[in-house]
Amino acid sequence: MQRLLFNMLDGKPDNYLYSQGNEEMNLSLSLYQRIGIIIGFSAIFLIISSNVLMNYEQTLLAKPGKDNPGKGHGKNNKGDRGGSDQKADKNADKNADKKADKKADQQDSNEEVQVKTTIYKGFSFDSNGGNAGKGFNFATVGDFGCSKNAQKTIDNMKENKPEFVFALGDLSYQKSANCWFDIMSPFKNKALITLGFHDVNDGQAKLDQYLKSFALDKPYYSFDYGKVHFIVMASESDYQKGSAQYSFISEDLKKASENKDIDWTVVTTYGPFYTSPSTHKAEKDLRDIYHPIFEKYNVDLVLQAHNHNYQRTYPISYNSAGDSSEPIVTNQNTTGYNNNTDGTVFALVGTGGESFYPLANQAAYVANQFDKFGFLNIDISNGNPHTKLTGTFFDNKGNDIKDQFTIEKEIKNGNQTN
Secondary structure (H helix, E strand, O other): OHHHHHHHHHOOOHHHHHHHHHHHHHHHHHHHHHHHHHHHHHHHHHHHHHHHHHHHHHHHHOOOOOOOOOOOOOOOOOOOOOOOHHHHHHHHHHHHHHHHHHHHHHHHHHHHHHHHHHHHHHHOOOOOOOOOOOOEEEEEEOOOOOOHHHHHHHHHHHHOOOOEEEEOOOOOOOOOOHHHHHHOHHHOOOEEEOOOHHHHHOOHHHHHHHHHHOOOOOOOEEEEEOOEEEEEOOOOOOOOOOOHHHHHHHHHHHHHHHOOOOOEEEEEOOOOOOOOOOOOOOOHHHHHHHHHHHHHOOOOEEEEOOOOOEEEEOOEEOOOOOOOOOOEEOOOOOOOEEOOOOOEEEEEEOOOOOOOOOOOOOOOOEEEEEOOOEEEEEEEEOOOOEEEEEEEEEEOOOOOEEEEEEEEEEOOOOOOOO
């Protein structure tokens, strides 16, 4: 009413009041719209700023870092299990980061190995053996690792002064062989290797390091030392009938059996032909293909590893008529064998330093078994008309003898003297 009176006194018509009211309303709406737009843009800006800040913080938290090269000791890492969807998403992001870090670490590790390989090229073994008629001894063991236990095994071998050391595989459980070469330095130029799972399957750079360091063009080989012929098998490589390794071993054993200057034949393999129940089973294909060949060419001793314990069989023959995992025991004495009438002795020596694998029970063909860190010493004494092979297991604690066996045979060449 006041507004109407004011307009009448002012001399303006009623329709002016209506239009002016509309303009004021339009101005009010326009103002509210502007305020709404400002609030909306402010909210969007805050959300974007928050996301950018969170991503930046996550980037900082996920900054790459390198793992300890020895972490895990060759065992597979287990992923996270269970949890909410949010945890799963976080784990997926972390796993992606870890994969990227792991790839970077491997590249660094490969570059490191390639550099350090040149240091160990002098680690190759001289197989001339000096006077072919003299006796000698060598130490053998596998599944080292680079722990204090492995260091004690190497110190123990050093005290017994072997002419050389035969390593039976799984030498280093780290990304490279560097730690193993370091602790094996007392036997530089006096060591030979059989390649195991971790030596072959932990990356090409690590495998190349072993091959280059020991001047090997392939993972299986043979050589003569004194009156002994050694054959090194590669159980982690193709060994089936028709393979290059099969042809090599068959032909090599035949030549050695016909050589009058060779009295003993010793074979090394990482994968076991025979074993008491333990963590790893015996390798049936390996046994069925090669044990009959070993019998044909009169192999005296087979050295194995892979299970982290010690086992030594009686002389045994291949069971071709029944279950090959149950070989025929040809002499049930604990020692004092004659290879001219008895079979082959298989010794599993996985006692270099890695943690022990349980022995569930003792197979009927196994003469002695235990879980002690130490090594097997093989002594060859030449005589006329007999020559003797003596195997002695020395425990790292007190250098105690835990097993001993002898194999005696007639020499091929009757002119041999002491």
